[in-house]
Amino acid sequence: xxxxxxxxxxxxxxxxxxxxxxxxxEIRDECESEIRRAEAKMADFYDVNENGIDWDSCVRSGAMGxxxxxxxxxxxxxxxxxxxxxxxxxxxxVYSSLLLRILKNANDDAKVTMYVLRRLDTVVNDExxxxxxxxxxxxxxxxxxxxxxxxxxxAPSTSSLxxxxxxxxxFMALLAQSNSPVAVAxxxxxxxxxxxxxxxxxxxxxxxxxxxxxxxxxxxxxxxxTQARDYVPTLAILLRRIxxxxxxxxxxxxxxxxxxxxxxxxxxxxxxxxxxxxxxxxSVPQLLYELCFCLWTLSFEEKLQPDFVxxxxxxxxxxxxxxxxxxxxxxxxxxxxxxLAQAESHHRSRFFREMHAAGxxxxxxxxxDLKAGKWKDSDIAEDLDLVxxxxxxxxxxxxxxxxxxxxxxxxxxxxxxxxxxxxxxxxVRSIEEDDFSLLxxxxxxxxxxxxxxxxxxxxDIGEFCRFYPRGRDIAKHFGAKDAIMGLIDSxxxxxxxxxxxxxxxxxxxxxxxxxx
Numbered sequence: 001x002x003x004x005x006x007x008x009x010x011x012x013x014x015x016x017x018x019x020x021x022x023x024x025x026e027i028r029d030e031c032e033s034e035i036r037r038a039e040a041k042m043a044d045f046y047d048v049n050e051n052g053i054d055w056d057s058c059v060r061s062g063a064m065g066x067x068x069x070x071x072x073x074x075x076x077x078x079x080x081x082x083x084x085x086x087x088x089x090x091x092x093x094v095y096s097s098l099l100l101r102i103l104k105n106a107n108d109d110a111k112v113t114m115y116v117l118r119r120l121d122t123v124v125n126d127e128x129x130x131x132x133x134x135x136x137x138x139x140x141x142x143x144x145x146x147x148x149x150x151x152x153x154x155a156p157s158t159s160s161l162x163x164x165x166x167x168x169x170x171f172m173a174l175l176a177q178s179n180s181p182v183a184v185a186x187x188x189x190x191x192x193x194x195x196x197x198x199x200x201x202x203x204x205x206x207x208x209x210x211x212x213x214x215x216x217x218x219x220x221x222x223x224x225x226t227q228a229r230d231y232v233p234t235l236a237i238l239l240r241r242i243x244x245x246x247x248x249x250x251x252x253x254x255x256x257x258x259x260x261x262x263x264x265x266x267x268x269x270x271x272x273x274x275x276x277x278x279x280x281x282x283s284v285p286q287l288l289y290e291l292c293f294c295l296w297t298l299s300f301e302e303k304l305q306p307d308f309v310x311x312x313x314x315x316x317x318x319x320x321x322x323x324x325x326x327x328x329x330x331x332x333x334x335x336x337x338x339x340l341a342q343a344e345s346h347h348r349s350r351f352f353r354e355m356h357a358a359g360x361x362x363x364x365x366x367x368x369d370l371k372a373g374k375w376k377d378s379d380i381a382e383d384l385d386l387v388x389x390x391x392x393x394x395x396x397x398x399x400x401x402x403x404x405x406x407x408x409x410x411x412x413x414x415x416x417x418x419x420x421x422x423x424x425x426x427x428v429r430s431i432e433e434d435d436f437s438l439l440x441x442x443x444x445x446x447x448x449x450x451x452x453x454x455x456x457x458x459x460d461i462g463e464f465c466r467f468y469p470r471g472r473d474i475a476k477h478f479g480a481k482d483a484i485m486g487l488i489d490s491x492x493x494x495x496x497x498x499x500x501x502x503x504x505x506x507x508x509x510x511x512x513x514x515x516x
Contacts, residue, residue: 053111053115055071064105065105070102073098077095082127083127086123092137092141093140095123096141100142104169113174114181117189118185121188121189124192124193136164136196136199138166139165139166143165162198164200165202166200171189184234188237191234195237195240208251211231212248212252214231215235228260229283236293239294246301248294249307257291258295258311258312258316259450261295261317261320265319285324285328285329288325288326289328289329295317296335305347312409315406315412316412317333318355327377334380334383334387337360337387338387340355341387354406355391357403357406357407361388368388400423400427405438408445409441413452419463424467428468431464431468443461443479446458446484454487458495461480461484462501472506484499484503484506487499488500488503
């Protein structure tokens with residue numbers, strides 16, 4: 001394809017804009033690796049070349065408004081190095097304008113569209129140090145003609161310090177072909193252009209919202225992992241921009257990414273236990289890593305850090321530390337905790353309390369003992385010690401009930417000691433706090449998209465009815481009975497079983513007698 005191996009040194013060299021100055025040096029290296037992985041994936045989409053397109057037929061038919069001179073330029077550019085048509089600003093504008101015009105007029109010709117997207121990627125990624133300039137050249141070619149400066153009689157140079165406006169409409173139009181190779185390729189190319197310094201577009205926010213909507217639908221789709229694999233790398237590219245990080249955060253990005261983490265992790269476990277396809281199983285660790293990478297970039301932003309508490313992200317990431325199938329996933333999770341532990345905000349005490357409630361200290365100590373310093377990446381040991389020291393200095397005794405309350409409020413229920421008979425016998429009176437707020441949370445979780453969470457919520461509501469005086473009446477008052485009745489016909493066997501059990505406990509007056 002000519003583009004997929006050419007950006008290896010890109011972010012190491014790129015310090016051209018304040019929006020690319022990351023808080024820590026290693027994030028540039030991490031982004032560099034992430035771009036290489038994204039390009040390797042995109043190579044499969046661009047399996048098309050100029051020889052597979054009958055340009056002469058296009059000229060004769062007048063399709064796409066292509067002239068014979070246009071075809072000569074396309075072939076000349078294909079036969080020569082990219083610099084042949086891009087080193088000179090005027091030549092670059094002519095060639096870029098031609099590609100964008102064909103992209104806009106290609107209509108439903110997928111082969112031509114993919115060829116143009118491939119060429120645009122080749123142009124942008126040909127030489128890492130020139131990526132900002134090439135992206136600006138393409139953006140400049142997409143914009144309406146600019147009047148010449150009256151003093152110099154010249155148009156503004158693309159090397160100007162001022163931002164260049166990219167007309168993203170041709171790319172945005174292709175996104176309507178959701179989940180198609182064309183949409184995936186268009187999103188990838190547009191993300192590369194928008195991630196370059198001093199390239200702006202009126203469609204940036206709409207593009208970010210589109211990616212988040214695709215990922216949101218992936219969270220409730222049977223083919224969700226495949227869909228997430230297509231677009232998470234694109235989101236990772238865009239998150240180089242600080243404004244995009246804030247847009248993602250304000251749109252519920254932390255919660256969305258955590259939900260995808262939970263779904264991907266659960267599907268990974270199911271595939272492994274059922275002997276799923278090897279390719280699918282192998283690709284899951286990479287997706288887990290990319291999701292954690294996106295969360296890591298968001299964890300640098302002070303305004304977004306509280307979301308890691310309110311969305312239950314700390315609990316989710318603690319689970320990843322314990323169950324991650326690859327060291328690189330654990331590394332990303334620990335790096336996120338390191339960012340939160342060093343946060344310069346009044347939220348730090350909340351972070352530490354949530355980390356203790358999630359059992360992070362125990363999880364990290366077990367991991368440290370297991371690895372015994374044998375990490376492939378020395379940065380992991382450094383971050384691990386940093387987080388453990390911070391947790392030790394900010395130790396907070398957390399009761400079993402406080403752990404349970406934190407788990408319910410996070411919405412990330414998981415089977416454990418807090419969902420057993422003995423726990424409910426000892427703690428059932430604690431649920432009275434704050435006008436039964438935890439019971440209300442449990443009722444809300446009955447509508448979760450995660451079937452395991454629904455099962456646990458049914459179980460806990462049943463246990464409440466079993467051990468709390470007049471618990472049945474209180475549960476009915478909050479709508480638990482009707483909600484659980486609707487789950488009895490669930491297609492999921494576990495949800496159906498726990499719903500039936502909970503309804504039995506709600507309906508029976510003396511459960512102990514029945515149990516005996």
